[in-house]
Amino acid sequence: MKQILVIEDNKEVRENTAEILELANYTVWSAPNGKIGVELALKNKPDLIICDIMMPELDGYGVLHLLSRNSETSSIPFIFLTAKTEMKDFRKGMEMGADDYITKPFDDVQLLSAVELRFKKVDTLKANFASGAAGLNTFIGNAASAANLQLTSQDREVVSFKKKQMVYTEGKRPYVVYYVVSGKIKTYKVNEFGKELITSIHTTGDFIGYTTVLEEAIYSDSAEVLEDAELMSIPKADFLQLINTDPQVSKMFIKMLAKNVLENEEKLMAIAYHSLRKKVAMGILQVLEKFRITADNKAELDISRQNLSQVIGIATESLIRTLSDFKAEKLIDIKEGKIVVLEEDKLKNLLY
Template structure:
């Protein structure tokens, strides 16, 4: 049962609205002014807030301003319910960050439909957008009604890439966001000697190329297809419209960015301080975690030795020699070039 916080200073309207919401099977909390409403939001963390604008002590604009300053409350769907019916008032309410704006006197059905819609979109945005083929559709369907985005969801362009084909190159300006429909992609950089270091690998359901879009900068790495790959193309203007119109979507991409930064920091630490054996073991476990999220016992690592060496940050010859040692120690088996980890516990616990 979803919990709704109703902030309304008029007792009759507050009681009648609460009764309607309870009849619709919602748990309802009520507050008689904005200050009390913010305190109750802190304590109860409701699933949605319905709030009047003109109130004593703290008005509706003050409520939404305070909530947006608190990270744990900023994503709660927020609906203004007010007698201010002028277009300028509606624009001000939406600019303040409200998800919807309903004027009094209101139809109960309109209010319930608005609440149901916002709760559904909130639930979609709580899903992990970095996994699953429906990742892009989840984001697009969770936006606030831009027709172009719905068209994009239904009729997106898909580009096809052969193995080793370039997706984008370092130094270029991004023109779109990529979504992996099928296949695998690596991002990498080269040092002055031309040695390649893979900075990340991506799978079906991942977004790539969003960092320079968020930073308004150029690509700082290269991206190539590891195998035959299909990428859905989201034009830059639509990505910017998507993130500008929905704070929650932007925050999800920022969280992805933060997660990738932590992942890359750990990779660099392993390369800098780990032994050869641990570097190779960590690379094998990293790929397994990335591509075998269902924990299948039949999973095999079929990435080329060149790419595997670039992920581990070691020479290809050293990688091959270490894989031979792991095979002799029965940590892995190798069949037709594919690597099967046979003792993941020992591999994960490899010491320097």
């Protein structure tokens, strides 16, 4: 049963709204002001929030702002309930991420239609999104249909790339966002002394180049194939439509992209603050998630020492010395050039 939170300071409107929704077999929580509404939203994680704008304690804009900043509530569909009809108020709410408006006074048909439409859109976006090219195409198609978007193409092209082939180069302008269907891609920067630093390694399910598209900038790094790959290209115009046009579609897409951002933040923290041994341990584990091959319950990492040192941001010689130490401590083994992780938990919890 779907759960809805109603936040409304007018007791009569609040109770009438809750009664209509309960008669339609929804579970309803009610809050008389924005402050209590935020507390209930964080506690119960409803499937939909219907919220008045003008309220004591905390207004509707404040409620939306606070909940949109919390990862556990940011993707909950949000409908404003308001007597205000000025365009500037509609525009402000939509710019903040509201999904819809219901203008007071309203009847039961208007309320239930808005709620059902919102749930239908969410279900459409969540349905059938398997991994891989077919799954992404399904998601994009469903998203375009739900938000009435006119995309430039119905099916995104999947292109094959060979090892060491360039996907894009620093200084060029982007025309697509890439989705990794298979294979491995490294993105890297080269400093004024010609030293290369790998900023990330991407594998199946990752998106590449989207920040440059969002910023309307040129590429600040280059992308090269580490292992034969297939990439789906999403036209820039389509990607921007999906991100910018509909709040719910935008939330779903941003959720897919979020893991890449978190990985990069963790990597920057490691480079800045950790010891050499800790950096190498974290680098091995981070890359292992991209390269994981299980054989006899062992995790193997097939990457050149140069590339691994560039991922971690240290000299190749320092990496080789640390790997030798780890091998002597039986944390890893080296077989035919591959790094075999023997003690994953010990690497993860390395103190220094």
